[in-house]
Amino acid sequence: MVARLRAPGLLRGAWAFVVGIAFCFGLTTLIRALYGFQPLVDADAITIVALIGAPLFFLVGIGAFDYWFYWAAGRPTRAEDHSGHGARTWRDYFRVNTDHKVIGIQYTVTSFFFLLVGGVLAMLMRAELARPGMQFVDSDTFNGLFSVHASLLIFLFVIPVFAGLANFVLPLMIGAPDMAFPRLNALSYWLLPIAGIMMMASFLVPGGSFATGWTAYAPLSTEAPLGQLFFTVAVQFAGASSVATALNFLVTIITMRAPGMSFWRMPLLVWANFSTSLLVVIATPFIAASQFLVLLDRALGFNFFQAGHGGDVLSYQHIFWFYSHPAVYIMMLPGFGIISEILAVKARKPIFGYRMMAFSLLAIVLLGFTVWAHHMFVSGMQPWIRVPMMITTAIIAVPTGIKVFSWLATLWRGVLHLDTPMLFALGFLTMFVLGGISGVMLAMIPIVIHVSDSYFVVAHIHYVLFGGSLFTIFAGVYYWFPKMTGRMYDETLGKIHFWMTFIGFNLTFGPMHVIGLQGMPRRVADYADKFAGWNLFISIASFIVGLSTLVFVYNMVASWRHGPRAEANPWRALTLEWQVSSPPPIFNFDTVPTVVGGPYEYGVPGAVHGVFKKAPEPKPAAAGSVASATHPGVE
Amino acid sequence: MLIIGALASAIGIAVSLAINWFPVAADSQARQIDNLYDVLLIVSVPIFVLVEVVVLFSVWKFRMRPGEELKDGPPIHGNTTLEVIWTAVPAILLVGLCSYAYVVLTQIERRPAHEMVVNVTAQQFAWSFEYPGAGPGGKSITSDQLYLAKGRPVEFHVRSKDVIHDFWVPEFRLKIDAVPGITTKYRINPTRTGDYSVVCAELCGLGHAAMRQTAHVLPRASFQAWVSRQGSAATAAAEVGGQPS
Numbered sequence: 001m002v003a004r005l006r007a008p009g010l011l012r013g014a015w016a017f018v019v020g021i022a023f024c025f026g027l028t029t030l031i032r033a034l035y036g037f038q039p040l041v042d043a044d045a046i047t048i049v050a051l052i053g054a055p056l057f058f059l060v061g062i063g064a065f066d067y068w069f070y071w072a073a074g075r076p077t078r079a080e081d082h083s084g085h086g087a088r089t090w091r092d093y094f095r096v097n098t099d100h101k102v103i104g105i106q107y108t109v110t111s112f113f114f115l116l117v118g119g120v121l122a123m124l125m126r127a128e129l130a131r132p133g134m135q136f137v138d139s140d141t142f143n144g145l146f147s148v149h150a151s152l153l154i155f156l157f158v159i160p161v162f163a164g165l166a167n168f169v170l171p172l173m174i175g176a177p178d179m180a181f182p183r184l185n186a187l188s189y190w191l192l193p194i195a196g197i198m199m200m201a202s203f204l205v206p207g208g209s210f211a212t213g214w215t216a217y218a219p220l221s222t223e224a225p226l227g228q229l230f231f232t233v234a235v236q237f238a239g240a241s242s243v244a245t246a247l248n249f250l251v252t253i254i255t256m257r258a259p260g261m262s263f264w265r266m267p268l269l270v271w272a273n274f275s276t277s278l279l280v281v282i283a284t285p286f287i288a289a290s291q292f293l294v295l296l297d298r299a300l301g302f303n304f305f306q307a308g309h310g311g312d313v314l315s316y317q318h319i320f321w322f323y324s325h326p327a328v329y330i331m332m333l334p335g336f337g338i339i340s341e342i343l344a345v346k347a348r349k350p351i352f353g354y355r356m357m358a359f360s361l362l363a364i365v366l367l368g369f370t371v372w373a374h375h376m377f378v379s380g381m382q383p384w385i386r387v388p389m390m391i392t393t394a395i396i397a398v399p400t401g402i403k404v405f406s407w408l409a410t411l412w413r414g415v416l417h418l419d420t421p422m423l424f425a426l427g428f429l430t431m432f433v434l435g436g437i438s439g440v441m442l443a444m445i446p447i448v449i450h451v452s453d454s455y456f457v458v459a460h461i462h463y464v465l466f467g468g469s470l471f472t473i474f475a476g477v478y479y480w481f482p483k484m485t486g487r488m489y490d491e492t493l494g495k496i497h498f499w500m501t502f503i504g505f506n507l508t509f510g511p512m513h514v515i516g517l518q519g520m521p522r523r524v525a526d527y528a529d530k531f532a533g534w535n536l537f538i539s540i541a542s543f544i545v546g547l548s549t550l551v552f553v554y555n556m557v558a559s560w561r562h563g564p565r566a567e568a569n570p571w572r573a574l575t576l577e578w579q580v581s582s583p584p585p586i587f588n589f590d591t592v593p594t595v596v597g598g599p600y601e602y603g604v605p606g607a608v609h610g611v612f613k614k615a616p617e618p619k620p621a622a623a624g625s626v627a628s629a630t631h632p633g634v635e
Numbered sequence: 636m637l638i639i640g641a642l643a644s645a646i647g648i649a650v651s652l653a654i655n656w657f658p659v660a661a662d663s664q665a666r667q668i669d670n671l672y673d674v675l676l677i678v679s680v681p682i683f684v685l686v687e688v689v690v691l692f693s694v695w696k697f698r699m700r701p702g703e704e705l706k707d708g709p710p711i712h713g714n715t716t717l718e719v720i721w722t723a724v725p726a727i728l729l730v731g732l733c734s735y736a737y738v739v740l741t742q743i744e745r746r747p748a749h750e751m752v753v754n755v756t757a758q759q760f761a762w763s764f765e766y767p768g769a770g771p772g773g774k775s776i777t778s779d780q781l782y783l784a785k786g787r788p789v790e791f792h793v794r795s796k797d798v799i800h801d802f803w804v805p806e807f808r809l810k811i812d813a814v815p816g817i818t819t820k821y822r823i824n825p826t827r828t829g830d831y832s833v834v835c836a837e838l839c840g841l842g843h844a845a846m847r848q849t850a851h852v853l854p855r856a857s858f859q860a861w862v863s864r865q866g867s868a869a870t871a872a873a874e875v876g877g878q879p880s
Contacts, residue, residue, distance in 0.1 A: 139841050139842070139843070139844060139845075140841055143838070143840075143841070143843070211840075212838065213838050217798075217799055217837070217838070219797075219798050219799075219815060220798040220799065220838065220839060220840060223798070307814075307815035307816025307817075308815075308816070311816075312816070313799065313814050313815055313816055313817075314814065314817075347697075347708060348706065348707040348708045349707070349708035349709070349710070349711065350710055350711065350712050352711065352712070352713055352714075353712075353713040353714075353718050354712065354713070355713075356713070356718055378801065378810045378811050378812055379812045379814070380793075380811065380812045380814045380817055380819035386740075387737060387740075390733055390736065390737075391730075391733050394729040394730075394732065394733050395726065395729060397725060397729060398722060398725050398726045398729065401721060401722075401725045402718070402721060402722055404686065405717075405721040406718075408686065408689045408690070408693075409711075409714075409717065411689070411690065411693040411697065412689070412693060412697070412711075413697060413708055413709055413711070414693070414697050414708035415697065415698075415699050415703055415706050415707065415708050416693060416694060416697050416698045416699055417699050418694065418698055418699070426690055426694070429686065429690055430686065430687055430690055433682070433683055433686045433687075434683065437679040437682065437683060440675070440679070440729065440732070441672070441675050441679075443733075444671060444675065444732065444733075444736040445736055445737075445740050446667070446668045446671055446736055446739045446740050446743060446808075447668065447671060447672060447675070447736075449668070449808065449809070449810050449811075450668055450805070450808040450809075450810060452810060452836070453801055453803075453810070453836035453837055454836065514654075514656065517656045517657055518656075518657070518658055518805065519658050519803075519805025519806075519832070519834065521803065521834050521835070521836040522836075523838045523843065524843060524844035525844045526844040526845065527844070528832060528847070572705075601710065602707045602708065602710065603707035603708050603709055603710035604710045607710075
């Protein structure tokens with residue numbers, strides 16, 4: 001029994017968590033006693049300290065820090081015998097595991113759990129909005145619903161699910177045995193459920209959950225009840241997870257590519273995650289800072305954002321959006337990568353304009369940092385900032401347009417395999433254009449003055465994040481499902497899922513453009529009677545989307561358990577992850593592959609991307625010259 | 636395919652312009668904003684149609700047919716001319732649109748000759764409106780409804796007592812945040828009489844959804860009558876210590 005309590009795992013995590021709460025209780029009360037504060041025991045203060053402290057105890061408990069502590073203390077570290085690699089039973093997914101494939105699945109499944117929670121919250125909102133007036137929830141609960149909905153889906157679904165898919169696929173794609181820092185990788189995963197559970201737990205707090213939107217504008221957030229701090233602190237954990245993973249990806253991509261895998265032979269998914277990781281590493285500290293400032297304002301009265309006390313209200317928005325606009329690209333670029341993989345494979349053609357595809361990603365990274373204030377056109381900031389921000393915002397559509405047109409050209413004269421991943425990829429292509437068009441409209445200052453904070457914006461972000469990101473995520477999950485699970489999904493159910501989602505999505509979010517322009521503000525539980533018809537329509541349509549998710553979940557669970565065994569390479573793809581068994585061997589490659597050509601040489605007779613025999617000359621330079629001699633036409 | 640695309644674009648533009656997107660235009664600014672929106676639609680529809688037509692045509696023409704399971708497409712890696720075109724054309728288009736938007740912006744924000752100032756104060760969860768110096772003897776008038784005169788330009792000075800709110804009258808196409816600690820400004824020229832909703836567009840807490848009041852645009856004479864009524868009411872109210880409605 002004692003041995004079980006001492007062994008790293010969820011059990012030790014649980015008692016460490018309790019110890020952590022006790023420690024935070026003691027620490028807070030001690031400090032209050034030393035300062036002579038009354039009352040000595042203050043539930044608010046203890047909760048705030050415990051929000052930060054107790055999760056750290058939990059992480060130590062489950063063993064995320066064991067190796068580093070042994071090493072730092074000079075005790076003999078247990079040499080990695082890789083016994084923790086791979087997952088033999090489902091229980092192995094509930095342990096600290098350093099295998100990137102296990103972590104990839106942990107990430108993906110956890111994120112999808114939060115997608116379902118976020119989706120249920122959306123259904124509750126649509127039920128309330130089906131008729132004007134208040135029916136099911138009070139307005140405080142409603143404000144909580146959309147705040148937690150957005151926060152979960154942004155910080156616990158879209159951002160981490162991309163990290164999860166890339167965690168599984170990316171090391172395989174570049175021919176690496178694992179990520180560069182496997183222990184850091186495990187730690188980044190375990191930070192995630194902490195953030196998600198914290199956000200959900202905020203509903204149980206006296207005063208209700210955080211209810212200031214995912215934007216948490218000060219000074220509304222600095223005066224909000226205790227639930228607000230569950231957001232403030234959860235964002236720190238989710239952000240730390242994001243940054244650690246991004247660093248891991250960067251180092252992995254830069255240092256662990258297989259021989260012959262030059263940057264210009266990397267699949268575009270790798271390029272996309274390289275670009276995304278740059279964005280994450282540079283931008284995420286800004287949202288961390290913005291929430292720390294809110295925490296200090298709320299808990300300790302620092303008055304960063306209190307107008308009457310020398311604070312500056314608008315600075316919150318600048319700091320917040322300096323992260324949160326690039327975050328839009330953090331939530332989109334990995335999807336661009338997924339689409340590039342799928343379109344090339346499913347159209348049986350090389351991706352059109354490979355180098356421009358990579359350069360446009362980097363252009364988006366750069367431009368992404370120059371547009372943040374377009375969220376603030378009506379905020380009362382210095383008026384002159386608006387015009388340069390309008391121009392950069394419009395110009396960022398150019399690299400995005402390059403990608404869309406290149407994908408269209410990739411389809412042209414191909415042999416299109418219209419299965420579920422391809423349908424979602426094409427659905428993405430058609431819907432994302434609409435999101436892009438309303439995005440350009442939202443760059444134009446006179447339009448924004450009318451539509452900002454209206455349902456037009458709600459429509460736009462859902463066309464970008466649902467029709468955009470979520471469609472790419474579904475495409476990617478179906479595409480790599482055979483590789484991740486070793487089984488095939490059900491094609492018919494996949495197609496039903498696609499059509500229900502596609503139709504339900506358009507019926508839900510299309511009309512929101514109209515009611516937004518007509519004057520319905522967002523984030524309201526009640527609205528003027530003239531919007532009643534459209535809102536009822538939208539609510540009914542949104543339930544189609546809700547139902548479609550059940551089809552997806554059933555397909556995934558049933559196929560994972562009983563689906564037919566998948567071959568190593570069911571799509572006849574050239575990239576390296578498909579050249580190993582499904583699921584891949586514990587160390588990915590029994591022989592280190594040598595990359596001899598581009599990743600998308602479909603239609604080139606006899607072309608291969610990587611070979612598994614010992615290269616005659618292992619020097620990358622030599623391999624490069626071989627490739628350019630074989631394929632002089634590589635763009 | 637070109638013909639289908641051109642036809643679909645024409646129909647798309649016609650339909651999108653026929654849709655009644657906006658509420659009525661109640662000031663001179665609204666018309667220019669609506670025109671800008673129409674221009675954006677005219678530019679956007681062909682781009683959307685282009686993408687859809689190519690996707691649908693490819694799905695129809697290039698889909699895998701039985702027996703082609705192992706067939707690959709031609710190895711086309713790129714085409715520099717095409718890539719230059721689809722970089723340059725959107726860039727030029729966007730710069731053009733931005734220039735037009737800039738022109739509209741300067742026009743709708745231009746300062747008119749005689750304008751009235753209305754102080755708008757937001758608090759959780761109500762608006763109040765003050766007309767400095769409009770009453771008899773240079774006194775100020777306060778009201779919980781917004782009254783404006785048709786054809787009389789007005790500049791709103793917007794303030795907040797607590798958190799951020801947002802002053803929005805959709806019929807004016809007007810919106811500006813009410814920010815604690817600073818005064819934000821916006822000007823309009825009402826051109827249509829009627830009653831319109833004043834909406835709070837920035838989440839401001841529990842009562843955010845209910846923070847709706849009314850803006851009345853009156854003919855000049857009625858507005859003057861309202862002002863003088865308010866003036867006498869304020870005097871009377873001051874005597875009895877009540878609050879005018």
